[in-house]
Amino acid sequence: MYALKATELCRGYGTGDLKTKVLDGFDLTLAPGAFEVLMGPSGSGKSTFLHVAAGLLTADAGTVEIGGTDVTALGDGAAAKFRRRHVGVVFQSFNLVDTLDVAANIELPVRLDHGRPNAERLAALVSKLGLEGKEHRLPDALSGGERQRVAIARALYAEPDVILADEPTGNLDVSAAKSLCDLLRGIHAEERSAIFLVTHDPVVAAAADRVHFLKNGKIAVSHDTPSHDPAEISRLYLETYK
Ligand SMILES: Nc1ncnc2c1ncn2[C@@H]1O[C@H](COP(=O)(O)OP(=O)(O)O)[C@@H](O)[C@H]1O
Numbered sequence: 001m002y003a004l005k006a007t008e009l010c011r012g013y014g015t016g017d018l019k020t021k022v023l024d025g026f027d028l029t030l031a032p033g034a035f036e037v038l039m040g041p042s043g044s045g046k047s048t049f050l051h052v053a054a055g056l057l058t059a060d061a062g063t064v065e066i067g068g069t070d071v072t073a074l075g076d077g078a079a080a081k082f083r084r085r086h087v088g089v090v091f092q093s094f095n096l097v098d099t100l101d102v103a104a105n106i107e108l109p110v111r112l113d114h115g116r117p118n119a120e121r122l123a124a125l126v127s128k129l130g131l132e133g134k135e136h137r138l139p140d141a142l143s144g145g146e147r148q149r150v151a152i153a154r155a156l157y158a159e160p161d162v163i164l165a166d167e168p169t170g171n172l173d174v175s176a177a178k179s180l181c182d183l184l185r186g187i188h189a190e191e192r193s194a195i196f197l198v199t200h201d202p203v204v205a206a207a208a209d210r211v212h213f214l215k216n217g218k219i220a221v222s223h224d225t226p227s228h229d230p231a232e233i234s235r236l237y238l239e240t241y242k
């Protein structure tokens, strides 16, 4: 069983002769608990893949299985429900609810799912993400790094099969981005969720154990990155897109 398995996935935009193929036979497998990264130039289809995998966008062909369920076969309502239990999504723009405090934002998916919030789980995540004492603040009163940590706590809450993160450090300064990545590595060791992260920042990518490079709609090459060295990732990137 995989945390995520994409098979021959295709997705384009437009119709007829104007149709562009963004994903074109995209294959990927992610083991349970893996921490891997997808890199590629702007416009190569990274966000398109994450949106299809999260059930936020339909596929033209192919499948994406998460925890054994084909998300491309779910209707909108079923996809939303499935996402709340099995997929944690983190966006560049945080996507917090401005009128809810930190605790309520983290518990939002479980409440939407008619589940009972678990105070211990909340406290554990608040602590792991360094948000102690900020539980009752509104997002406006948080830094960008703190907002993204709230979004990550929310994504982790239900112990999903996979966290899909789309350039989660894109709106953060260099040091906030670095500390978020260090945090992700630590959390990853303790949580069961696999992490699949899209970024074009080698410092962020270095947090993961494996990097995939997207080219012409599919993964062109993948490397294990046990050294967690940003310079090594930069070298591989430049070699792939020379
Ligand atoms: N809603 C859309 N309509 C038409 N073209 C789109 C749409 N969304 C993305 N694209 C195009 O698809 C390609 C891949 O986009 P995207 O997945 O956002 O790439 P990335 O995240 O790697 O920058 C780009 O050429 C982009 O312009």
Ligand SMILES: [Mg+2]
Residues within 6 Å of the ligand: 046, 047, 048, 166
């Ligand atoms: Mg993108």
